[in-house]
Amino acid sequence: xxxxxxVLCVDGLSVGIGDQNDSILKNVxxxxxxxxxxxxxxxxxxxxxxxxxxxxGLLPKPLQISSGKVKVDGQDLIIDKSKRVERxxxxxxxxxxxxxxxxxxxxRIGSQVERSLxxxxxxxxxxxxxKSLESLSDVGLPDxxxxxxxxxxxxxxxxxxRVVIAMALACRPRILxxxxxxTGLDVTIQAQIFDLIRKVRDETGCxxxxxxxxxxxxxxxxxxxxxxxxxxxxxxxxxxxxxxKSLHPYTKLLISSVTSIAKPKVVDRGPDYFSNGCRFxxxxxxAIEFCAETPKxxxxxxxHYVSCHLVNDKTY
Amino acid sequence: xxxxxxxxxxxxxxSRRNLSTVIRGVDLRxxxxxxxxxxxxxxxxxxxxxxxxxxxxxxxxxxxxxxxxDISRRENRMHxxxxxxxxxxxxxxxxxxxxxxxxxxxxxxxxxxxxEKSEAVEHARASxxxxxxxxxxxxxxxxxxSGGQLQRVAIARxxxxxxxxxxxxxxxxxxxxxxHAVIIELLLSVQRESGVSxxxxxxxxxxxRSISSRIGVMYLGRIVELAxxxxxxxNTLHPYTKALLSAAxxxxxxxxPKKITLIGETPSARAVPFGCSLQNRCxxxxxxxxxxxxxxxxxxxxHHVECFAVK
Numbered sequence: 100x101x102x103x104x105x106v107l108c109v110d111g112l113s114v115g116i117g118d119q120n121d122s123i124l125k126n127v128x129x130x131x132x133x134x135x136x137x138x139x140x141x142x143x144x145x146x147x148x149x150x151x152x153x154x155x156g157l158l159p160k161p162l163q164i165s166s167g168k169v170k171v172d173g174q175d176l177i178i179d180k181s182k183r184v185e186r187x188x189x190x191x192x193x194x195x196x197x198x199x200x201x202x203x204x205x206x207r208i209g210s211q212v213e214r215s216l217x218x219x220x221x222x223x224x225x226x227x228x229x230k231s232l233e234s235l236s237d238v239g240l241p242d243x244x245x246x247x248x249x250x251x252x253x254x255x256x257x258x259x260x261r262v263v264i265a266m267a268l269a270c271r272p273r274i275l276x277x278x279x280x281x282t283g284l285d286v287t288i289q290a291q292i293f294d295l296i297r298k299v300r301d302e303t304g305c306x307x308x309x310x311x312x313x314x315x316x317x318x319x320x321x322x323x324x325x326x327x328x329x330x331x332x333x334x335x336x337x338x339x340x341x342x343x344k345s346l347h348p349y350t351k352l353l354i355s356s357v358t359s360i361a362k363p364k365v366v367d368r369g370p371d372y373f374s375n376g377c378r379f380x381x382x383x384x385x386a387i388e389f390c391a392e393t394p395k396x397x398x399x400x401x402x403h404y405v406s407c408h409l410v411n412d413k414t415y
Numbered sequence: 416x417x418x419x420x421x422x423x424x425x426x427x428x429x430s431r432r433n434l435s436t437v438i439r440g441v442d443l444r445x446x447x448x449x450x451x452x453x454x455x456x457x458x459x460x461x462x463x464x465x466x467x468x469x470x471x472x473x474x475x476x477x478x479x480x481x482x483x484x485d486i487s488r489r490e491n492r493m494h495x496x497x498x499x500x501x502x503x504x505x506x507x508x509x510x511x512x513x514x515x516x517x518x519x520x521x522x523x524x525x526x527x528x529x530x531e532k533s534e535a536v537e538h539a540r541a542s543x544x545x546x547x548x549x550x551x552x553x554x555x556x557x558x559x560x561s562g563g564q565l566q567r568v569a570i571a572r573x574x575x576x577x578x579x580x581x582x583x584x585x586x587x588x589x590x591x592x593x594x595h596a597v598i599i600e601l602l603l604s605v606q607r608e609s610g611v612s613x614x615x616x617x618x619x620x621x622x623x624r625s626i627s628s629r630i631g632v633m634y635l636g637r638i639v640e641l642a643x644x645x646x647x648x649x650n651t652l653h654p655y656t657k658a659l660l661s662a663a664x665x666x667x668x669x670x671x672p673k674k675i676t677l678i679g680e681t682p683s684a685r686a687v688p689f690g691c692s693l694q695n696r697c698x699x700x701x702x703x704x705x706x707x708x709x710x711x712x713x714x715x716x717x718h719h720v721e722c723f724a725v726k
Contacts, residue, residue: 142591143591255680257680258680285456285457285618285681286456286618286620286659286662286663286664287456287658287659287662287676287677288456288680289662289664290661290662290674290676291676294676312592313592313664314666315663315664315665315666316664318664318665318666319664319665342666354666356592356596357592357666
């Protein structure tokens with residue numbers, strides 16, 4: 100697979116309260132090509148959601164970006180020393196985990212979609228209404244006129260998720276961040292949402308960052324996969340390479356834990372503080388003394404990056 | 416005699432004007448020591464069926480026989496007391512947060528087995544040890560324990576009265592993937608030791624395959640396919656089951672089979688279409704599906720399907 104030109108480029112992003120060592124995200128580097136779907140996978144607490152909030156400029160206080168760059172189409176979004184991302188709705192848009200919570204329960208669907216258009220694209224009321232109906236039908240909602248008159252509680256979870264995707268896409272973003280968009284949904288509806296995300300990508304040419312803890316869902320949808328563990332990026336590669344030639348011990352553990360249910364795994368998650376060095380070291384079956392130093396993300400070929408001391412040019 | 420035999424079970428909710436038929440005629444047998452899995456999407460009625468079997472809600476009509484006694488009748492309810500237990504989806508909500516977990520496990524020993532408190536506590540300790548919880552956890556409150564540990568407490572509590580059937584309502588749904596295997600191992604070892612039967616309710620197909628001997632697939636309040644785990648996964652017959660299996664994401668690289676995607680969503684239980692319940696979403700739909708209700712028919716030995724298109 101050939102890598103397409105980068106739309107989003109995240110370089111050395113760290114998020115924390117101050118000290119580098121216990122930062123929630125530590126030196127995260129990855130890039131998203133045009134029209135690509137990149138999966139972000141990790142256990143709970145690995146910093147998946149923090150990464151997406153950092154990209155959206157929505158970090159809750161007192162968290163801030165302590166170092167790093169976030170570029171969309173070559174333009175750096177961290178302006179001066181504000182320590183947060185300043186983005187517009189046509190650059191980055193986000194779909195949240197629970198569609199019912201993401202929508203305002205006291206407003207009709209139509210006016211919520213219109214509002215996003217009026218604020219972000221400065222459309223007048225009439226244009227916003229036409230555009231909102233258009234974007235509702237784009238996401239495959241039957242009878243958008245009727246749907247726009249309804250309240251969120253009158254729609255099913257799958258339909259609400261379509262509405263939220265319509266809102267995010269209404270401003271034609273370059274990158275859509277989808278944070279566990281199908282976690283609360285049934286598998287048949289999940290398959291429909293995946294089809295929708297692919298269709299949206301093909302039609303608008305936007306890139307997608309798909310966040311999930313479900314490796315199966317990731318392997319279903321994404322061309323590239325980034326594996327996060329406790330705020331460190333462990334491996335970043337294409338889907339096929341990840342499953343055929345995963346190099347990082349954590350990725351191997353993760354893949355083996357979903358491909359077979361029969362063998363119980365060690366549940367121990369280790370200490371809750373972040374130690375220096377590789378954060379996976381205390382659970383790693385192959386850990387060596389050298390792991391007390393922080394590994395760098397090394398590039399092995401154009402599409403395979405691993406951060407582990409045990410993987411080097413010789414072993415690759 | 417089967418341990419549990421459910422006949423023509425129907426359950427309605429709501430008033431006459433606003434009637435939802437959640438269970439629309441279900442037949443099911445569970446033998447001694449057997450695990451029957453129930454899969455289906457949200458709204459298919461699998462939890463309602465489980466709660467009726469556990470005696471938590473009354474069916475509108477139909478019968479539930481427990482060792483030949485109809486326990487859906489009020490006067491026979493005591494017959495199943497303590498002999499059918501339930502483990503709920505969310506252990507944090509199903510445990511009392513003000514009591515120590517040990518006392519909650521001791522409760523069934525006191526109330527159902529009529530033991531003195533000190534004896535009940537002894538038994539509760541043993542029961543907690545059997546689910547791999549050491550004595551130090553006995554005095555903990557639910558808020559001081561992890562989700563996986565709490566679910567083990569809930570299982571210990573269900574086992575306390577030595578039941579013959581445990582209804583497990585999505586016991587792993589609120590837990591991390593790495594802990595699923597631990598809970599499943601525990602359930603299997605409990606079953607090996609005590610010969611208890613399970614009714615295992617879930618929406619996770621890989622999970623149900625690893626624990627059940629027979630699996631029922633539910634859609635809109637009916638069991639549309641009932642077969643052994645082997646038959647269901649190797650020789651899937653009902654179009655809904657096929658779509659459900661194909662929709663479940665699979666781990667792996669490129670080459671993957673074409674998906675069967677159903678159109679639209681599950682209809683509301685308030686407006687169930689007449690005839691086959693899948694008619695509006697089914698790729699194989701024809702005239703007969705809209706005018707006649709299909710019945711659950713045994714196609715090959717032990718493999719029941721409710722579909723006109725399957726011969």
